[in-house]
Amino acid sequence: MMDVSEGSGISRRRFLSAVGAAGGAGTMFATMGALGLAPTARADTYHPPRRADFALSGRSAAKVAVLGGGIAGLTCAYELGKAGYDCTVLEAQDRIGGRNFTVRNGTEYTELGGVTQVAEFAGDGYLNAGPARIAQWMVTLDYCRELGVPIEVFTNTNANAFTYNESAGMKSPQRHRTAKADVHGYVGELLAKATDRGALDAELTAADKERLLDFLQDWGTIEERNGGWRYLGGPRRGFSVNPGAGENTGTVLEPVPSLSEVFASGVGSFFSFEHDYDQAMQMFQPVGGMDRIPCALAEAIGTGRIRTGSRVTRITAGEHGVAVGYRAADGRDRELTADYCVAALPPHLLAGIPHNLGVEVRAALATYRDRLVPAGKIGLEYRNRWWETDHRIYGGITWTDLDISTIWYPSHGHHGRTGVLVGYQSGYRGDDDRAVRYERLPPKERELLAVAQGVKIHGAKFRDELTGSFSVAWRRAPHIETAWTSPPYDTAGYRLLNRPAGRVYFSGDWLSHLSSWQAGAFESARLVVAALHRRVLSA
């Protein structure tokens, strides 16, 4: 089982415990050709429904009620619409997109508990409060291409950003490039020494040793001294004075810390992030905000088919159709009838809506109630882009062991007047306690807490240049009430919800192995659309 999530990264431990000894070494090039050269395969090739499918079969498109205007619901309506299905989307909020929520100047938002925030961001600054990055392999990019949503790089890793582990005794932040140079250097030094001492003679042939030492010299910037291999620092650490013109050779950053100091600082604990399958660079974002995707979907669907402010109150499935009761935007109770229904709401909220789909479905949906993630983000707007001018950081993420976890520098608007940082992403990689701490605070206090931490990284400007903030704690988001879920893979309930309950289908990232990623919602929608269309064509 894989749990790939924007929040939690690929769960390698989970993977390894499942793969077990089967993942052993093989012959390198035996099948590498097909694997390396060929386009990455998908489990099954998706064929969108077409109008021609009906023309050729003599059947006609059905009427479909789509519950939820997040990515899964919108994608179902969009894909079914390609073949002429008569889709209606019911969305409880007054905006579409679900967790795909871009906060920009004027955005008004009231969280559960009653606090209202209005974003006052100058210029083109925004906060992608939910999904913010797209990996190259994800189907999300295919939708950007198909829908004509321009993309640009999302900088997920930046050698100039910082690492800061206060609890490990670091007195000040260190740039990623410096941390890498030192860790690689000492790993190289140690492994070269052990190799020379014959400690690995059982594992290494003479040829292996030679190649390994060649690699370590280059990668670890180690060299042979009279006492054996040594890491001595060098330009990869960075410069305190940059090289320049004339006689300015630059001044390399010094002193080089000792081996014990480097490993005690824990700076290496963030290295693996950028190697994860879902987080490795290059990453992307839509130009102008992540909500360009749901906006483009809605435009393609036809906004007349989307009813916002419409909260589902009841689902009644019959032998020949489905009736969906909802409280409409005008406050009146209405009913939508259709041949089929796709329920693309958050599972734990769906669990609370009266329906006649059976106790097993009810129980399966209810299991998600214990699988919610309390993550959130804060956007901090500054009157100038001091991180670019003072620190030469153009995008990327600073990693810390503080309760803010990370600081994200914006990947757009470089050299502009103002900018919006992400001041924390709480709930990341399971640090739920930190997330709950922020979640419980009113927005202004979240800001004060986050800024107090950020000052430790960037000094007084982190407080003094601030012009405003906007925060979202996803468990307090109306009609959503979670950042994402940890689906109950390998259970009968998960399998049950991946099948239709009569004429009602379920869809969402919570029914995928890409939980928390938009790609999971897209993939789940495709799976449902393909199944529903097959059924209609063969009815």
Place this chain on the structure above:
Amino acid sequence: MMDVSEGSGISRRRFLSAVGAAGGAGTMFATMGALGLAPTARADTYHPPRRADFALSGRSAAKVAVLGGGIAGLTCAYELGKAGYDCTVLEAQDRIGGRNFTVRNGTEYTELGGVTQVAEFAGDGYLNAGPARIAQWMVTLDYCRELGVPIEVFTNTNANAFTYNESAGMKSPQRHRTAKADVHGYVGELLAKATDRGALDAELTAADKERLLDFLQDWGTIEERNGGWRYLGGPRRGFSVNPGAGENTGTVLEPVPSLSEVFASGVGSFFSFEHDYDQAMQMFQPVGGMDRIPCALAEAIGTGRIRTGSRVTRITAGEHGVAVGYRAADGRDRELTADYCVAALPPHLLAGIPHNLGVEVRAALATYRDRLVPAGKIGLEYRNRWWETDHRIYGGITWTDLDISTIWYPSHGHHGRTGVLVGYQSGYRGDDDRAVRYERLPPKERELLAVAQGVKIHGAKFRDELTGSFSVAWRRAPHIETAWTSPPYDTAGYRLLNRPAGRVYFSGDWLSHLSSWQAGAFESARLVVAALHRRVLSA
């Protein structure tokens, strides 16, 4: 001495041999605060000349002849112009920018030897034939900010791009992410084993060991088996079938090659590139092509001050001024007189222009003739962006041991109809023989040779979808005749040229420790401008 160059990377060996034992370990956090937190210092803070400088001193701005309309020359004219200096730029070519040369649809170019190419690139495809990337710390970005040249990410590293070492017996390319997972895995396995065996007890305390093993488990994805630490592959290698919806957990790329196979393949030899101070991500490029920078400089200078098609034929310096003879665009010989002169031409060509600056200057310039680099690039235009759709590669560089060295995927125009790859960057990191091989061929044959290599990475599409090409071999570029130079640092000649010869100053990346980078030209220009302005103010 540092040699930082876009072509050759930071010369670590050179650096280490100079620093020697002085670079030993120190106390980690002693001075890290200032180094890590503070803005990166420059050798001296640059203060641009201002009109007020003259108003306050009672002196007036001088007339300056600037020879060469590359980055150094344009920057001198731009900076001096801020204080009202009367600058005239003489440029031999019919375009400005020098090696900052963006080839786009319609660009016509005749190389030495007489072959003319006309670019026929559809859409917004272009080739930055010279400089193509900007590091965050470089002054080049400050000029982009100041001049209002929008920037975007240049993708210098991409986990989805390939490595292919044919001579090491690789039968097919491997993605960078896969190569990294395997190399990190086996480095981790070996070092963990050696640590457990006590081979490093002299270097590691018990606490060091524990922290080291914690790091290696996470970073190397190793785990303890009954036989000790093992690398067994995992999701960081990539997937042959991506994780998706429902029951699709994805299929991890397998089999995992053996340790011997991994090091024999040499895939690790390209890892260090992305850790170099001048190449580490994030990198940037101007939106629309690198020549947006010289174009913006020219606009700020005033195009009336720039005489293109004007080849310098003679420099005569006197006690009170300088006379510059040149062959003008109309074919007639003319003379430009000025109070001062900045010679910002390629040094080996400047060496051939008659002047009265003395034999030492002549000799110093002539030393550059043996320090030229025969690099070049080819742009390959394709009718579709198969690297994005088929291989999910959005920008970045594939590394090979073939004579093309690298393939660069465009960092702009994602999801567009067409695109221009860089099919080789020859002359990179000292492989002059390969560069000379391409340089000697006519453009069409360069294309055939490059495409034949590229097919080994990407298959038949690399040939079949090609619509055109454009190549520049810099030693054959009129009035330039080198890609960059390897300056004679630590010589009397280099020092001499960094001082004015009477009223004639020299400027260019060839007088900097950032040779081959535009930043070197900018920094050199600033140095000259500051010195000239001080002199005028104190005259």
